[in-house]
Amino acid sequence: MEFLVASAIGVMTAGGLYLVLRLRTFPVIMGMSLLTYAVNVFLFASGRLTIGAPPILTDAERYTDPLPQALVLTAIVISFGMTAVVVMIALGAYLGADDDHVDDPAPAKDGSEGAS
């Protein structure tokens, strides 16, 4: 189980990083969303994995760690706000300049970076 979660975090991080390094806004936003998932799961996993023991007080003996859950809950909602703002900025830039590159046009002497 632990292996599944750890590898899932790794796969999402790698995918997110790769997409964040793309040149157009949309894949970058996708990559940031993936990274958000990865980070949220990572934070959540810092409470260690517990099956069948939700932090709802009953007569049960053990509960999972509630603190990371509370942190991640707000993180999920905030990440929506962040995604919305970034999408809006990307959209504004595209509509305004008809260009959805994330990089500034590269100066002439450094043509390899922006135009690649």
Add this chain to the structure above:
Amino acid sequence: MSLFLIVALPFLGALLPGIMNSAGRSACAGVTFTVTLAALVGLLTNLPAVLAGDVVTAGVDWLPMLGMNFNLMLDGLGFFFAALILGIGLLIITYGRFYLSRDDNMGEFFTYLLLFQGAMVGIVMSDNILLLLVFWELTSLSSFLLIGYWKHLPEGREGARMALTVTGMGGLAMIGGMLILGQIVGSYDLSVILQNREIIQDSPLYLPALILILLGCFTKSAQFPFHFWLPHAMAAPTPVSAYLHSATMVKAGIFLMARMWPVLSGTPEWFVIVTTAGLITMVLGAVIALFKHDLKALLAFSTVSHLGLITMLLGTGTAFGAMAAVFHILNHATFKAALFMSAGIIDHETHTRDIRKLGGLRHLMPITFVMATLAALSMAGIPYLNGFLSKEMMLEEASHTVLFNTGWLVPALAVIGSLFSAAYCFRLISHTFLGAKRDDYPAHPHDPPFGMWAPPALLVVLVVVIGVAPFLVQDFVFLVARAVIGGVAPLDVHYIKIWHGLTPALYMSIAAVGGGLLVLASFRPLLRVWDAAPRPEAKVIFEAVIAGAVALARWVIHGLHNGAFTRYAAIMAVTVLALGYHGWRTGTVGPATRSMQTAGAIEIAGWAMLVAATLGLVFLHRNRLLSLILIAIVGLMVSVGFVVFSAPDLAMTQLTVEVVTIILLLLALNFLPNRTPIESTVLRRMRDVAVALGGGITAALMSWHFLLRDTVAPSISEFHLANSYKGGGGTNVVNVILVDFRGFDTFGEIIVLGIAALLIYALTETLLDGPVRARLLNRKPDQPRAGDMHPMMMVVLTRVIMPVVLMVGFYIFLRGHNEPGGGFIAGLVVSIAVVMQYMASGFSWTAARQRYPYHGIIGAGVLVAGLTGIGSWFVGKPFLTSDYTYVRIPPFHEFELATAALFDLGVFLAVVGAVMLSLESFSRLARRAHVPDTEHAMDIDPSRDPADPANPKLEGGL
């Protein structure tokens, strides 16, 4: 008067000149004068206590945890400087009133002057070195404003910048030195520090602290090699030069050396650094001054030279040296301020300060001639003037001082310095005033009005009185000297005398004056040699250093920040990886303490779907619609994971957020290209793959490691589990943490969410007001639109389901405190219900039925949450303390009423408002992109006449 008031008066008074500006120049100067006079009178009320040897103190705690307290003290030294600052300030204000022309903004000038005055008084009265640093920086800033007062002059701006750069850098070094000093002693209070000479001098940190503090002092007091800024600061109006650059600010460094003298001086390091710097400055300044043709530049370099003299005296570390330094500070302030003001008068009346264009002024400006001559002769060290007395003491001290084991070095340099000093004084007198009257002055010279010559005249009277009758001030000088020495060494001088007998100092003095006359006599050949000799120009060097720093900064910043986001992202990722690797290499990893849990088929299936979707997303990301579907699968699997791992709240939140995020991205995709073209080279993609794999593997390994180990320290979660019901009255611990234990965080978070939504709204408004609007209106959809955009089935279904969804949201909200749910999730669920109406029935139809603006809902949410928090103040509890009770209203079951639920209501409202405002903003873009929206909910409505030509199938976005 309270010390606080003395320090505060100039600062408070600084508000007045600006207000009085329109009342006329005399009113403006008058109010400044009155404020300064009040502060001076206040200072004098403390004179009896100071004369009695007491130290007057006043203090309040400011930031006691940092050791930074607003502690003031007034002893002999502080009183001496404060009296100089305020007393000369009065003269300068009077002089400035007549000096400034009608074109100058007098209110601005006096405001800066009072700011500076307050900062200076603050420095000399601070009993806390951190407070002293604050005032220190304030003097740098206010002097920047004063030097650059004539904003239209490029020299003024350059000089101001240079002064600020040099003194600011020195101030930075001094902050470091002061912090070290405070660390050594364990207190930042001067009165404590001054008692701990042994601890400080034995500390291994003594030398770094000394060097850093001296850097601050040397830059401020223009000591070699930082002397170059002072002459450039002469671009300031002459009152500023006379005040800041002769009498007060440049003495701040001297003051601090004197203040710290008991604890820092007396060591070989102090002696060598301070005495050497002082000697070099003294000789260098005097030599350069002789060959300057600008009156103010000559005086500036002579100031540099005299500051070097005082520094040298402090450097010797003897009680006699300290006493001579104090006396010379007093004498220098009198004659140099008088000279500066005289130079200003000459400039004012003849419109030039170039000595080569002057001469013969004694016939035309007799009053100025007398004043300037007496002051200059005092500076040259002629008997019966006060400069002679302190210069004799300096020569006396120099004749005993042995530097670098060479007995003749210090006396010889002292004589050379005095010789050139006498020479430039004689040159000043003879080349300006003596000689034949000329007829090519730029303006017709005459003596200035009384108000302009009275202030320097008063100082010249002091010069003569002290020179003739030194016993009048000797007790005061001894008092100040004792305050400097602080009981470290005995002061065994009892009288200041004009005639000491035939001492070495007298011969040195005679040699200096005689030599000075000889140098003046051979001035022309010397000048030719000087002009021919190559010498480094400090301004050029300074500018080269600045240009180098700018080029370096530009290279570094442009190398990292060239406008390419991908570059920042890659640098960021690699840096984090490197830091993580460093942590991994230097840290230790304990053995695994937890065993792996077995995974069932369902979990493995979920994992496989997540991995497949992520990989698919990476490989197929060029098809944007497909990538949205794939990322939705990832989100769904993450939600399922939360369900499996006992996090029902998270699962519900993730699921609902997923829905609104995908709707949002779909709305955005409506405008963006559908495909991402291939642009990057294979090489670049390989690089990105390497970075991504590095990050992914690291994240996986790190998670893997901590998942198999228990926490190093016990978590605080146990507290939350134990107190959730007892303290918060809820059994859903996650919700209780959100609305109760960490309520303040949540409060901040809903505000952030609201701000994000408002930002999106604002951006939309900006876009729709700008040129984008026309583009949107003319835009042709790149794909055929659906014929039936608002199908009847969907409209009916969403309307039927709306009350059900609202009920579910309400239910989730209410159960939140005890069962999975709460304001966040309920808010998202309700938002989805509303969004569905937009999607099904169109924007206009829904907007027409939406009664409250979404901004208002966000605001109401934040307000409700905030007021709930404030409510606890009324029962004397801290912000956001929650309370709860159980109520039973028959026939219902007993239920709980908690203030936390009210807070949760605020969260709910803020979430609904924020989500809806964001989505609505996006849809407004979409709406304007097409032909006007239909007001009908359904495109094909059986209740309408289907053949009605007025209602064709209109296109309408969400």
